[in-house]
Amino acid sequence: MDRPEKDDAERRAQERWLEELLRAAEDDRPKMTDKQARIVNAAIEIFAEKGYSAASTSEIATKAGVAEGTIFRHYKTKKELLFSIVSPLVAKLVAPLVLKDFFKVLEAPYPNYESFLRAVIRNRSDFARKHLPALRILLQEIPFHPELREPYKDLVVEGVLPRIRRTVERFQAEGALRADFPSDAVIRLTVTSAVGFLFVRHILLPDYPWDEDAETERTIDFLMHGLAGPRE
Template sequence: MQDQHSIIDQLFADEKLTEKQKNIIQAAIDSFSEKGYAATSTSEIAKKAGVAEGTIFRHYKTKKDLLLSIIAPLLTKSIAPFVVKDLYKVLDTKYETYEEFLRGMIENRVVFVKKNLPLFRILIQEIPFHPDLREQFKENIANKVFTRFQSLVEHYQAKGQIIQIPSASVLRMTMSTIVGYFFTRYFLLPDAKWDEEEELEMTIQFLLHGLSPTGKR
């Protein structure tokens, strides 16, 4: 068990969990992040937690209830506050160019993702398949960041550094490229031999060349 429930103590600070519940939740976090929700059985979680499988069902009616009991507080108490607060620091910094902003944002995200890999694995793996989790993500993170990012895009468009397309499109293209890099680097091919500096530089240059006005490439 990693750090003997350090993550759990943060997420469930206002709940009185028994030691067995903490073991179950920690085992579920480890298993869901390693194998994914669909490929993880409650018997595996029980074995890893050192409890009988029936003990899990005394606390959680289904495996889905166990997943939701982890991700709901994960989004609202851990990921959302830190992602939004941390990202606001980048969004509020007055970078002269869009390139400087991209570098600041990506460097900031690299540090954050590395520190929270198991949690991000669960989110990335499960959010696409659970509409209720997508809604929580939109409410707690996406909607709060979009307005701030929108004004930033308009600022750089006014300076002639980004082509005149809807700010929502700029956000989609920028985020999908950056998230795609992180997904491949840390989740899809974590053991591949990467030149991280070179890959990040190519990612930044791809975004800049794709968003720069004609004639400034």
């Protein structure tokens, strides 16, 4: 896919995400006016491209085709505009729906840990492709805004970790994984490698000519066998 086609695909993805965001938020706030929708759409694109700090309300206004003062009639600050975009997504779209889909993968039976890893990485990679604009904003801003992390805490601690822990402890009991590592250490090392690969693949170097299947298998091989060469 050449650059213009990729740009068109990303714009279409952003438009679909905006539609999902508006549907997710419609129960909690009045219906957006056309100008508000244009402001939010422009902000999504600019926040995703430049990050919150580098984005300016003047360029958001220009992209939305409105006066800058119009933004401040709807949103008191740039941060309020950001949260109007991200908070409904985190609370009502990303957190519950993404993890609900993820639960299906975590609950499936797997013959070995490699199969579990393969399913998890592919599932999360598919999600990243579908929701890339949203993920860029979340990854850029969550470290600096603790209130954006809140919707994830209970879902991850109570929903995701116990499911992964059961899988890890099952394979430890069967002798397929090291039993001298606590299960939480195995999870940490797994998440670090898998998420690191997905971050580089989709966020840091999305235009690199990745062989995604091969890189997935290398990530799995690393998790199962490490980087050390054969011992003599």
